């Protein structure tokens with residue numbers, strides 16, 4: 001039986017990855033920060049019905065000693081580093097924390113892996129945000145990076161230190177450059193979930209409208225369940241590498257609104273208002289990924305399209321809010 005250690009187990013991807021690895025027969029250990037409400041760490045795992053099957057252990061990416069202790073105790077075959085301060089907008093409010101967790105956290109974990117001397121395979125959750133002010137209309141592993149937020153700068157540091165540990169120490173360390181991926185488990189502050197939650201609230205008469213920022217930015221959105229499969233596939237390769245994971249389609253926030261509201265029989269123009277307070281100091285206008293390398297080398301392809309993704313999210317929010325009402 002293989003053992004996996006997942007940092008960020010309480011997040012969206014941590015939950016779906018844990019589910020996938022359990023299905024594959026892994027023992028799954030997850031690292032979670034100490035929290036005044038320990039139940040919180042398992043909320044998403046509970047939603048997937050797997051809360052009792054995952055071992056949750058205390059640790060923090062900013063505390064090297066906790067990482068070393070965890071590695072020595074769990075002795076994982078695979079380490080998935082999904083933990084991060086992952087919200088771009090917040091990274092301008094808390095740039096130093098973002099740098100410490102999202103950037104230095106990767107240094108800490110890689111150093112813990114190296115010092116532990118365990119034959120570990122390592123996955124780093126890199127991000128399409130690293131392309132930022134995109135230098136090509138379709139971004140691949142060879143497109144130059146141009147980060148546009150403290151979050152993206154921190155992710156870039158995490159990406160390069162992963163490449164560096166691979167080249168310096170021969171570590172089986174892979175970096176997945178994942179484009180935006182969503183699901184009913186996406187954090188409420190991200191634009192897709194903010195929209196589907198509002199659609200459900202409006203449909204049920206719980207709230208009236210929705211305030212958003214820039215509606216013209218475009219994103220290449222996929223389903224988180226598809227994207228965690230790509231993480232696992234990277235770890236099964238004989239050689240480590242970097243892979244772009246994306247659908248290849250990019251649509252605007254406005255279009256996502258249209259699709260999500262339409263699914264509930266609503267017209268977004270009746271409910272959405274632009275509030276400049278949600279504009280970002282520097283925007284990432286267009287992201288569209290070229291996952292040809294992942295298709296060829298990993299045999300990976302996304303299964304869920306945008307309409308189905310939006311529909312699943314709206315339905316899940318309708319279900320949750322109607323039960324709460």
Ligand code: NDP
Pocket residue numbers: 007008009010011012013014031032033035041059060061062081082083084085086087101125126127128177178179180181182187
């Ligand atoms: P989430 O924000 O849902 O999850 C982030 C996780 O990191 C949470 O479990 C959080 O714990 C944990 N975390 C935060 N700070 C620390 C810390 N100091 N020490 C340990 N853990 C910490 O993100 P996603 O699941 O959506 O994303 C997973 C990873 O992939 C992240 O690194 C993200 O930046 C990256 N990524 C995500 C993309 C996406 O579209 N979803 C796209 C590209 C990359 P807590 O619950 O306690 O806050």
Ligand code: GDP
Pocket residue numbers: 088089129180189190191192194211212213214215217218219253278279280283284
């Ligand atoms: P990101 O790509 O990781 O920053 O994911 P987000 O879901 O947070 O943002 C995606 C895009 O939606 C960005 O271009 C934001 O500027 C835009 N956007 C517009 N309005 C909002 C909003 O109200 N909240 C968020 N989070 N993003 C918004």
